[in-house]
Each structure stands twice: as C-alpha cells, then as structure tokens.
Amino acid sequence: MSDIVEQYLATWNASGAEREALLAEHWSPDVRYVDPLAEVSGTAAVGALVDAVQGQFPGFVFSQASEADAHHRQLRFSWGLGPEGEEPVVIGFDVVVLDEDGRIQDVRGFLDRVPA
Template sequence: MTETIAPDETSGHPAPSTDASGTEAVLDRYVRFWNADTEAEQRSLAAETFADRVEYHAEIGVLTGTQALMDFRDQFLDHMGTASLQLRARPRFHHDRARIQWEIVTGEPDGDSAGSSFATGTDVLVLDGNGRIASVTTFLDRAPEGFDPAAHH
C-alpha cells in the first residue's frame, strides 16, 4: 500500500505517509524498540525513532528521554520476565499524529499458545519535524490484573 496524506501546510510538519519510508517505518521501529533483544539494538532503534527529549506520558508517570524508556522496559522485564508488544489493529495517522493499539503478551510462546495477555492499550504519538517521535501518550484499554492507577500518582 502506498497511500500518502497531503502535507499540512499550516502546521509546518512533514506529511505523514503510510509507505514504508514514512510514518509506518517509524512505527515499525517503535514496536521493535519495545521488543529489542539487546541493549545495543534498542539503543540503535531509539536513535532512529525518537526525538532527543522524547516524552512518554502514562498512568505510571511521565518519562523523558530514551534512557528513561529503556530503563522502564528493563524494570518491566525484570519484574515480568519475557514480554512482547504486539499491534492489535492497523495504525492510524493524521497530520503529525499516529495512533497504535497494542497488547503486551507475557511468557514464552509454546506450540499451543502465544503467551498470556498482560494488558492492552492505545498510544498516541506526536512526530516532530524530522519524522521522529517527540511524545507518546499511552492509555490502558485493559489494565493488568490488580493495577491500581492511584498508586502511581
């Protein structure tokens, strides 16, 4: 598919595109960042994907910078073990925004299952003028069992 959205001349932001060289490529790197096997791979993906001072807004708090995102992921994996972020639907785009719906699956897949669903959510990403992710706002659509949002304020 090579659908392209016309530039928004009022915002000055690049026109989002659903071709492999545009916004979909950034979103692919975003998912790969969360699923990276090594710190080196994650650091490389972060450099290509995120603006220098990316902000991540979630119920657990606000994180700033790629190192904070990497630390957050490492803490999650230390607590949960194996986990992966998977898309639940085709990403949606307009102007300098993208929306992805995701699921976190924990545990090792075996021959009969793909692991256990931990949580589902939606991320709204804002792209900067260079096509990198400047901010992420994440919403839990189905919170993990026992999650208390008040405990994170």
C-alpha cells in the first residue's frame, strides 16, 4: 500500500495534465475528501482543492512523514508540507480508504501543525 501513499502525495505535488492523470488513475471519480478546512467530493473538486493549497503555499512540497499503517482497504500516515529538503511548516495525518479497485475513495485528514 506504500504505492498508494506515493501516488496520493504525487497528486498533491503535481499540476496540470500530470495531476489530472494521477486523479484519473488513482482516485475514485466520486472520492470524498474531508479535513478541518475543506470538504469536497469528486476528482474535479479535489483538483481545485490542490490548486488552492498550492496557491497558498507556493513552492512547497508534500512529503511522507511516517510509515503507512494499513489493513483491509484503509491506511493511515503522516505527511509534511514545506520547502523541499527543509522542516515542514504544516504537518498532518490522513486516513485513506480505497474502493474495490484499489483507488482512493475516501480521505479523512487531520492537521497537527499549521502556521499561525
């Protein structure tokens, strides 16, 4: 399931056609994403959310901050967002549930550290 985390984070770091391809291949068309700041459904809405986050934190990248813990069709892991190679400014924890085809169906995000 580490591949899912890689593709998940790659989606958050990508833009344009690359992100659209990642969403089409690895995310369910009716995905639901919820965190303390957003609640969206569908890959188009996830793409718009990624655009908004990239706009708020230009030049920052998402990276994996913990090993994924998985069972059945769900996994959890921590991530960081910050300048590449530097200490993350934002740290979060996500739980991802996959559909029967192994695509991202549901994401529940938690923010552990957010800048003031």
